[in-house]
Amino acid sequence: DIQMTQSPSSLSASVGDRVIITCRASQSISGYLTWFQQKPGRAPKLLIYAASNLHSGVPSRFSGGGSGTDFTLTINSLQLDDFATYYCQQSYTAPYTFGGGTKVDVK
């Protein structure tokens, strides 16, 4: 199985901050990387697919980058609505494993 490692596991930030979350795959996954946002008691929501493509309706302050084994999710100018947990997932080879999540909370 491909292991997905996110860092940090949690972070505290303020509204307006720039936040960067990293995701590392245990082997190359090309660009087969998806980012989700999840709020407590809610289903995950798709943010970014194919490493850097913004899903329809997602604010442009979210961006993704990387390829191979190292990927980033950047949130520019963090908003109140962005405090949540973020997950990466690889879809290169089944099982399509998720990272352990990064919780973004209020500083």
Add this chain to the structure above:
Amino acid sequence: QITLKESGPTLVRPKETLALTCSFSGFSLSTIGVAVAWVRQSPGGALEWLGIVYWDNDKRYSPSLQSRLTFSKDTSKSQVVLSLTNVGPMDTATYYCAYTSGLFTEPLDHWGQGTLVTVSS
């Protein structure tokens, strides 16, 4: 508009079989490329990918659950059924089904609301 909804028991006894149904609308599971995946999340835990069933009935399962897990699709009813045998406390989780159109990297872009299943005697 694509919607999915999970249904099934909220409480299952240890060693029994859990059966969950994902009922969906807005797409057909016979359309080329389309797939429905299952994901679960234990209380306070991370997302765990369980598997996926494709339009052509191809299936992929998590190796850790493969011996206990089965998916079946009923295209005419717009449903996918998850069957998990010999459940234990570690199977207590919220179970989600999710849709992908199969575009490029198969992102899961529509999710059900999830259903919480507790395994307890």
